[in-house]
Amino acid sequence: MISNPIRIGIAGLGRAFSLMVPAFTLDPRVEIVAGADPRPEARSKFEADFGAKAFDSMEKLVEAADVDLVYIAAPHQFHAAIACAAAAAGKHVLVEKPMALSLEECDAMIAAARNGGVRLIVGHSHSFDAPVLRARQLIEGGEPGRVRMVSALNYTDFLYRPRRPEELDTARGGGVVFNQAAHQVDIVRLLAGSRVTHVRALTGSWDPARPTEGAYSCQLAFDGGAFATLVYSGYARFDSDEFAGWIGEMGAKKDPAAYGLARTALKGDELSLKTARNYGGAAFKPPAKQDAHQHFGEVIVSCERADLRPLPHGVMVYGDREQRLEPLPAPRVPRSEVIDEICETLIDGRPPRHGGEWARGTLEVCLAILRSARERRELAL
Numbered sequence: 465m466i467s468n469p470i471r472i473g474i475a476g477l478g479r480a481f482s483l484m485v486p487a488f489t490l491d492p493r494v495e496i497v498a499g500a501d502p503r504p505e506a507r508s509k510f511e512a513d514f515g516a517k518a519f520d521s522m523e524k525l526v527e528a529a530d531v532d533l534v535y536i537a538a539p540h541q542f543h544a545a546i547a548c549a550a551a552a553a554g555k556h557v558l559v560e561k562p563m564a565l566s567l568e569e570c571d572a573m574i575a576a577a578r579n580g581g582v583r584l585i586v587g588h589s590h591s592f593d594a595p596v597l598r599a600r601q602l603i604e605g606g607e608p609g610r611v612r613m614v615s616a617l618n619y620t621d622f623l624y625r626p627r628r629p630e631e632l633d634t635a636r637g638g639g640v641v642f643n644q645a646a647h648q649v650d651i652v653r654l655l656a657g658s659r660v661t662h663v664r665a666l667t668g669s670w671d672p673a674r675p676t677e678g679a680y681s682c683q684l685a686f687d688g689g690a691f692a693t694l695v696y697s698g699y700a701r702f703d704s705d706e707f708a709g710w711i712g713e714m715g716a717k718k719d720p721a722a723y724g725l726a727r728t729a730l731k732g733d734e735l736s737l738k739t740a741r742n743y744g745g746a747a748f749k750p751p752a753k754q755d756a757h758q759h760f761g762e763v764i765v766s767c768e769r770a771d772l773r774p775l776p777h778g779v780m781v782y783g784d785r786e787q788r789l790e791p792l793p794a795p796r797v798p799r800s801e802v803i804d805e806i807c808e809t810l811i812d813g814r815p816p817r818h819g820g821e822w823a824r825g826t827l828e829v830c831l832a833i834l835r836s837a838r839e840r841r842e843l844a845l
């Protein structure tokens with residue numbers, strides 16, 4: 465029996481956690497009961513904000529008797545160890561993307577969840593976004609016919625946000641393939657609805673001061689003949705949110721006049737800048753109010769009888785003679801789709817859409833993007 469509300473312990477009180485706070489606090493199906501982080505300022509703020517205990521070690525958090533599910537929002541390199549410890553302690557796991565750094569780590573996490581008799585969900589990723597799920601539902605309803613092609617494109621300032629050193633080192637999980645393809649590949653796989661069979665990719669690492677991938681372009685082939693093109697640039701010049709009416713990734717209005725701000729703001733000691741802006745830091749700002757759904761660049765799904773385009777306010781359906789918007793109500797609680805999946809899995813007993821095997825598949829594609837680019841060849845998965 466799972467408690468109601470579901471009691472969540474947070475492992476890692478940084479940026480990812482701050483993006484999930486609205487879902488954890490506004491959705492009555494869950495409550496925050498504990499946290500853990502090595503940064504004392506994050507622990508103090510957490511205890512003040514939530515009246516819940518913040519531990520200085522992950523071990524104490526995963527052992528805490530009142531925690532049902534551990535949400536792992538620590539840097540990637542800690543995901544596998546914390547997930548395995550949580551599962552061994554009988555705690556369900558929600559772990560941030562990317563699931564881990566290697567397929568071996570993913571296998572260990574999947575095995576630990578199975579042996580511990582607990583559920584493993586990987587997210588948030590933008591394939592949880594309501595417009596993407598609605599597009600998938602339309603496809604499953606049969607109206608547009610089978611998926612033939614997916615085009616996904618995103619231009620952001622990802623590489624110029626203040627970073628930890630490992631975020632700029634591919635060998636340690638840095639760069640846009642580990643961090644951003646984890647979203648884009650997840651979306652494209654979910655919409656295509658079949659297994660990726662082949663990957664051909666090229667990556668760009670164009671700024672010697674930030675020596676990791678800042679861009680990629682890749683083609684995926686799917687079982688059954690569908691194919692996809694994914695393009696990403698994090699070089700902070702063109703911003704593809706222009707195509708979404710200047711609604712940003714988090715569903716809030718964006719000011720196009722703030723052009724160039726990411727580069728300008730990136731001066732001085734980068735780690736101090738990141739820490740100051742992070743949860744508990746002097747310059748921390750909670751996420752802006754979200755009026756529309758979250759999104760991850762442009763996505764167009766070409767099916768037999770229609771093209772579908774998930775947007776912040778719904779899904780555009782382009783048929784042979786007519787186009788229409790399948791509207792979605794504005795989100796009441798940002799990222800409540802994650803809580804929906806937790807409840808469907810832990811309460812209703814349904815297998816998660818974003819379980820361990822699923823997310824392992826996304827990491828497998830991301831690793832293949834890196835390898836295909838390195839070896840300049842197509843890879844069969």
Ligand SMILES: NC(=O)c1ccc[n+]([C@@H]2O[C@H](COP(=O)([O-])OP(=O)(O)OC[C@H]3O[C@@H](n4cnc5c(N)ncnc54)[C@H](O)[C@@H]3O)[C@@H](O)[C@H]2O)c1
Nearest residue numbers: 476477478479480501503537538539540542560561562588
């Ligand atoms: N889904 C999303 O939208 C989203 C957004 C941002 C980050 N993420 C993911 O979340 C994870 C964390 O990224 P972030 O940007 O929040 O990083 P961050 O640096 O902002 O936060 C990480 C937090 O973990 C803490 N930490 C460090 N070592 C730890 C350890 N051993 N155990 C526990 N906590 C530890 C840090 O002190 C920090 O507070 C990454 O895997 C990242 O890919 C997801």
